Amino acid sequence: MRQLQFWFEFASTYSYVAASRVERIADAARLTVDWRPFLLGPIFQGQGWNDSPFNLYPVKGRYMWRDMERLCAGEGLAFRRPSQFPRNGLLAARIATLAEAEPWRAEFVRRIYAANFADDRDIAAPAVVGDVLGSLGLPVAEILESAQSRENKERLRLQTEEAVRLGIFGAPSFVVGEELFWGNDRLERAVAWCEQP
Amino acid sequence: MRQLQFWFEFASTYSYVAASRVERIADAARLTVDWRPFLLGPIFQGQGWNDSPFNLYPVKGRYMWRDMERLCAGEGLAFRRPSQFPRNGLLAARIATLAEAEPWRAEFVRRIYAANFADDRDIAAPAVVGDVLGSLGLPVAEILESAQSRENKERLRLQTEEAVRLGIFGAPSFVVGEELFWGNDRLERAVAWCEQP
Numbered sequence: 039m040r041q042l043q044f045w046f047e048f049a050s051t052y053s054y055v056a057a058s059r060v061e062r063i064a065d066a067a068r069l070t071v072d073w074r075p076f077l078l079g080p081i082f083q084g085q086g087w088n089d090s091p092f093n094l095y096p097v098k099g100r101y102m103w104r105d106m107e108r109l110c111a112g113e114g115l116a117f118r119r120p121s122q123f124p125r126n127g128l129l130a131a132r133i134a135t136l137a138e139a140e141p142w143r144a145e146f147v148r149r150i151y152a153a154n155f156a157d158d159r160d161i162a163a164p165a166v167v168g169d170v171l172g173s174l175g176l177p178v179a180e181i182l183e184s185a186q187s188r189e190n191k192e193r194l195r196l197q198t199e200e201a202v203r204l205g206i207f208g209a210p211s212f213v214v215g216e217e218l219f220w221g222n223d224r225l226e227r228a229v230a231w232c233e234q235p
Numbered sequence: 236m237r238q239l240q241f242w243f244e245f246a247s248t249y250s251y252v253a254a255s256r257v258e259r260i261a262d263a264a265r266l267t268v269d270w271r272p273f274l275l276g277p278i279f280q281g282q283g284w285n286d287s288p289f290n291l292y293p294v295k296g297r298y299m300w301r302d303m304e305r306l307c308a309g310e311g312l313a314f315r316r317p318s319q320f321p322r323n324g325l326l327a328a329r330i331a332t333l334a335e336a337e338p339w340r341a342e343f344v345r346r347i348y349a350a351n352f353a354d355d356r357d358i359a360a361p362a363v364v365g366d367v368l369g370s371l372g373l374p375v376a377e378i379l380e381s382a383q384s385r386e387n388k389e390r391l392r393l394q395t396e397e398a399v400r401l402g403i404f405g406a407p408s409f410v411v412g413e414e415l416f417w418g419n420d421r422l423e424r425a426v427a428w429c430e431q432p
Binding site: 085095097098100101104105108205207208217218219220221223224227231 | 301
């Protein structure tokens with residue numbers, strides 16, 4: 039089976055929508071999803087931004103929140119505009135990195151997104167991330183500790199460098215072979231690209 | 236029949252794709268298209284940009300050009316990356332404004348886009364714009380002069396102010412009632428919104 043790389047950042051609103059539907063769309067095309075957490079912060083800093091562009095450009099931000107409402111309503115996906123935006127997804131991204139080979143990775147990712155964008159919980163807080171891990175029946179303390187190991191931190195750092203190498207500048211992004219597709223609304227095109235002979 | 240407002244800027248690559256397909260998609264849904272030329276320059280300046288974001292953020296620009304190649308190939312739309320980007324579409328936008336009630340407006344818009352993005356011609360040059368008007372069998376000198384009248388310049392200025400009032404920050408944009416949709420890839424959603432009961 040061919041692979042669709044799904045690059046996501048936990049602070050990203052449109053990644054929430056993509057995370058909720060990427061497996062369904064990929065499964066229908068008989069593709070496996072390679073979940074790739076990364077950090078947008080360093081990439082945005084490289085562009086001279088010290089905040090989300092949706093905060094730096096409020097007109098664009100206003101549009102995005104309305105667009106998210108419409109999109110989520112259309113997808114039947116719970117959505118509440120978070121009281122804080124963006125939230126720091128570093129700890130959650132480290133856990134998603136740690137969980138590369140774990141069967142619970144995708145569901146962990148979706149639950150973290152739901153905590154942020156449906157339940158307005160602070161995903162930067164270890165207690166909130168711990169709740170999500172606990173809801174999956176996982177050993178919370180052990181995972182929180184392993185996620186913060188030097189080796190695992192380094193893996194996420196390298197993963198973000200890999201994103202830069204691939205030309206990624208926003209989230210979500212999809213990569214198929216050497217082809218990059220940016221944005222939740224490019225998911226179908228990325229899948230169609232995989233299906234080309 | 237209900238109306239779909241199509242807001243476009245001649246320098247905008249994705250507006251080229253949208254202009255080529257907006258009537259087909261709208262017709263199928265029995266919507267009329269209200270073609271709305273405006274200028275992104277003043278809006279970008281308000282965000283602190285003195286150039287296209289695709290030039291200011293080269294990684295994003297690189298992605299956009301590749302994305303345009305793929306998109307246009309998929310649409311069967313001729314595309315060549317222009318040797319100059321962005322090109323100044325002020326004169327063409329003034330003519331599109333002047334032509335509000337003219338039956339040739341849509342075709343003029345499409346031909347100007349093709350001159351820029353398929354034939355790599357400088358649409359800022361009156362001679363190039365004149366060629367396009369001539370190809371439509373129109374009185375070139377008369378239209379070029381009327382387009383530069385104080386009254387017509389003012390109409391385009393007001394149209395750009397109206398874009399700002401609507402929350403428009405990029406092109407193409409679609410407006411249905413009070414709802415704004417940004418980007419060529421939102422055309423289908425804008426049309427679907429029109430069709431809601």
